[in-house]
Amino acid sequence: xxxxxxxxxxxxxxxxxxxxxxxxxxxxxxxxxxxxxxxxxxxxxxxxxxxxxxxxxxxxxxxxxxxxxxxxxxxxxxxxxxxxxxxxxxxxxxxxxxxxxxxxxxxxxxxxxxxxxxxxxxxxxxxxxxxxxxxxxxxxxxxxxxxxxxxxxxxxxxxxxxxxxxxxxxxxxxxxxxxxxxxxxxxxxxxxxxxxxxxxxxxxxxxxxxxxxxxxxxxxxxxxxxxxxxxxxxxxxxxxxxxxxxxxxxxxxx
Numbered sequence: 001x002x003x004x005x006x007x008x009x010x011x012x013x014x015x016x017x018x019x020x021x022x023x024x025x026x027x028x029x030x031x032x033x034x035x036x037x038x039x040x041x042x043x044x045x046x047x048x049x050x051x052x053x054x055x056x057x058x059x060x061x062x063x064x065x066x067x068x069x070x071x072x073x074x075x076x077x078x079x080x081x082x083x084x085x086x087x088x089x090x091x092x093x094x095x096x097x098x099x100x101x102x103x104x105x106x107x108x109x110x111x112x113x114x115x116x117x118x119x120x121x122x123x124x125x126x127x128x129x130x131x132x133x134x135x136x137x138x139x140x141x142x143x144x145x146x147x148x149x150x151x152x153x154x155x156x157x158x159x160x161x162x163x164x165x166x167x168x169x170x171x172x173x174x175x176x177x178x179x180x181x182x183x184x185x186x187x188x189x190x191x192x193x194x195x196x197x198x199x200x201x202x203x204x205x206x207x208x209x210x211x212x213x214x215x216x217x218x219x220x221x222x223x224x225x226x227x228x229x230x231x232x233x234x235x236x237x238x239x240x241x242x243x244x245x246x247x248x249x250x251x252x253x254x
Contacts, residue, residue, distance in 0.1 A: 010129030
């Protein structure tokens with residue numbers, strides 16, 4: 001459902017940093033394993049496929065179990081999306097040379113990812129942003145912030161009507177501002193309608209993305225989750241953000 005308000009990201013985050021932060025909010029690898037473990041084996045298999053190899057049978061079973069033990073011991077808070085990013089970067093050589101896919105290389109990928117500068121910068125920016133949000137602002141500061149926002153919003157609406165392109169870092173944050181200002185008021189039923197429309201739009205967009213991708217398997221898996229409504233938290237956030245986009249575009253078009 002369109003649960004506006006679950007996320008409050010720093011506007012200073014780059015697209016890559018935002019992806020890293022959102023990845024940290026997905027379910028942990030251990031939580032995914034507790035369900036059925038299929039996502040973990042899928043990640044390992046896709047890594048091997050990307051390198052032109054096949055990992056099945058006993059090799060896949062042993063490597064999966066060793067990786068689980070490693071994560072349980074050293075990286076218990078690692079999320080499934082963080083693992084996906086870490087291994088994707090690792091097999092591309094972004095962390096340096098590695099020799100085959102095994103327990104040692106996976107440990108190296110994960111450790112390099114968790115110690116990465118961009119991840120650290122994203123976390124620092126978000127901490128600073130949340131601290132600033134908690135700081136009590138004066139009435140004058142609040143009035144000035146609101147004045148500047150609505151002045152910029154007039155320009156953004158004008159540009160949208162000319163180009164049909166809505167430029168914003170976060171549709172959800174924009175929705176929250178409009179809702180707080182009383183400029184948007186949707187019933188729960190209407191929110192569900194927008195969420196369902198967004199779900200279909202996201203699937204449509206992902207299908208196009210999969211057609212152009214060199215590695216479509218993770219995208220296809222996400223499509224299947226969304227179509228079957230067996231979504232992860234990240235899937236729901238993606239759909240909710242698109243739903244907010246639909247609402248804002250409707251408001252801008254008036």
